[in-house]
Amino acid sequence: MGRITPLLWLLFSAGGTVAALLFPVHLVLTGLAFPLGWLEAPSYEFLHRLLTHPMIRLYLFVLISLPLFHWAHRFRYTLYDGLQLKHLTELIAVLCYGVAFLGTAMTAYLLWNIP
């Protein structure tokens, strides 16, 4: 674990930046602006066509995957320090980063297979 700490931290901070900068935009658009009719909601066909562009897929991949690692790092320390589960440190780390890793793999798989 010690050796890759810098990597985990880089993923954590990159994920935090993505979540802080981009999530609000998506939340406002899909959570408020479209359902409340402030902006006209894009059609399914339009969004589907957007998704055929590789850059958009890459964007979604980054948008989903990095914040998962941010969550994993935070949640790991929440369990580890917050709940004082020191003796389970390896298990917690494997579970947290494992979930982030699985989520990332799944995201990649789904994005890759969009027809």
Added chain:
Amino acid sequence: MPSTVALTVARYRPERESEPTFQTYEIPFRKDWVVLDALNHVKDELDGSLSFRWSCRMGVCGSCGMKVNGTPKLTCATFLSDYVPAPIRVEPLDYFPVVRDLVVDLTDFMRKLKQVKPWIIRTEEKPPAEGEYLQTPDQLDTYKQFSMCINCMLCYSACPIYGLEPSFIGPAAIALAQRYNMDSRDEGAAERLKILSEHDGIWQCTFVGECTKVCPKHVDPAGAIQQYKLTGATRWVKSLLLPWGTR
């Protein structure tokens, strides 16, 4: 405003009691008094046996750090009027062994401070005849904030990680290491990185941020640590990409 206030003080006299206890004194309330004045009033007028540290009375020496109503504070800069009419409770700083009453043992910090080599390191000193090492105001500004630390230990007492992992080098020591790393006259960054990039260095920190909140000198130790993490992580990436050529 009331004319008196109840001051509850943690007492620990190892020759008398095995556990710390509390003692309450009724002291006059004066608007211009800080908590340290109240403690001095107790010591001079009510109970000469009370022990605590102080020196400058002006937020410079860093020796009067204590917990006031649960928060680490410089007692010489904390006014009674911020709390009154509520009672005031003074305790020694958390996470350090208590020597007596409000006096804590700082040996652990002193040891860690020395480890991070908080002095200017040069590979080669130029002879005095060649004059001083000059620095521009901009170069000074890069580290000035970190140089304001008065070693008051409020940040350690506020840091839950230091409480859980006493081996953590801790906020002030890392901020002071960064103070020298950022100094244009210093060449010791690589030496310090060895100690700071250990698990007990920067990577123990989970960015709780309490250290920065309680710091009376606006040093922002949490900022220093995050800055240093970026340095550490960049070094790490470089060492992966160029395993043969890392400086």
